[in-house]
Amino acid sequence: MSASLPDLAVVYEHPEWFEPLFRALDRHGVSYVKVPLAGGSFDPAGSPAPATVVFSRVAMSSFLREPEHPIFYAQSLFEHWQGLGTRVVNASALNIDTSKARQMSLIARLGLKGPATRVAHRQADIPAAAQGLRFPVLVKADIGGAGAGITRYETPEKLAEAAGEKWCPVGVNGISLIQEYAPRRDGKVTRVETLNGKYLYALDIESPGDAFDLCPADACLVRPGAPTLTMTKANPSPEIIAAVERIAVEGGLEVGGVEYLIDERNGDVLFYDINGLSNFVANPVQVLGFDPHDTLVDWLKAIVAEEKIKRGGERAA
Known part of the structure; x- marks a missing residue:
């Protein structure tokens, strides 16, 4: 592959959700290319990846915005690039992200509780x-x-x-x-974000009534009809953090979140959602005290460096 390739390609569907990520990449001086999935096509006998490392930002909610959604196309595209030897970050999360049934099976298999x-x-x-x-x-x-x-x-x-x-x-x-249905203690759920299988931060999300659209990111909150959410930094117990990290590792999440609630009837911790797309919270410095995009970009930069070393060794061999 050409040495002039950008370091990173960000592959996505939503036109606005990843502006905070792009700003962080700019701050860190990463050479990257934006690859929207709309209008995409590839040659199974060619079509090399557009960068040294590819980062999957495919949203499961894309089918709500476009009947010809890219979820299954992206799986084929990523497998094609991986077959050519390209590192596709978080492609491994698509298997669990594309099925809530598989998510609940994984939670049960790990000996954790979820709603029946x-x-x-x-x-x-x-x-x-x-x-x-x-x-x-x-x-x-x-x-x-x-x-x-x-x-x-x-x-x-x-x-x-x-x-x-x-x-x-x-x-x-x-x-x-x-x-x-499990009533949420204090009307809230907790979303725990992970990076490379490790705890990154946790967020309590409170919503009016039984709202189920609980995306906490900037672009989610400005959508017409989106519920009013209250978001505060959470501090899960070590046991819950360990459980979330097990879910992330076993589910193949390199970047992703796990959501749980406390059943107010009996105090059970119920894990109910595994999300392979982390947009991170709006106003992160105010809510969390740091910007997780910076942590994410540092990790991506390390992956790019590893891939360049590996490719250099392959050329030398």
Whole structure:
């Protein structure tokens, strides 16, 4: 590959979400190229990566903004570049990020608690799948983002009616999750961000009512209809941090967040979401006391340096 390649390519779908990242890259003097997925194509017999290192910023909520969303295209593109020997940061997170069903299986496999959940293949299967769950329940799309379409059903009859009329949320892959509703202690959830499998920071997010769109980043908060969120720095217990780090490592998250709530009925810690796209909190210095984008960029710079050394050694050999 040419020595004149930029150090980093940031591959993304949302046109505004990554401006804080781009500003941090500029501050640190990183040579990078922006690669929006819209309009993309590649040659399976060619199309080398556009930079020494590629950073995946693919949002699962992209299907809400564009019917021809790039989620599956990005998976094929990243696998192509990886096959050519390119380091694609966080491509490993796509397997877990693209399925809430896989997320809940991972949480259970690690011996952690989550809301009681059933996974249904078709809308017609939802009422039977929900048998034995405590109502109210939530129905979620398997591939979701920004709280996409999450709907609460108070009774089995209401759920059966919605499923019969095909009103229930389904993912773009046709899969739905039925999950026992757990009331949040103090009306909040906690989002723990990780970097390279290690704790970065945690954030308590409070929302009005049962809002499920809890993205705390700058661009999320200015969207029409977005809920008013209260965000404060959180300090999870060492046990919770250790659990989150296990989830991040086993789930292949190089950069990503894990969300949990405390069930106000019994005090259980319930992990319910694994997110491979971290936009980080708005006003980070005010909320956290530091800007996590700087930490992220320092880590990316180290990866770029490692790749250059490796490629130099391969050329010498």
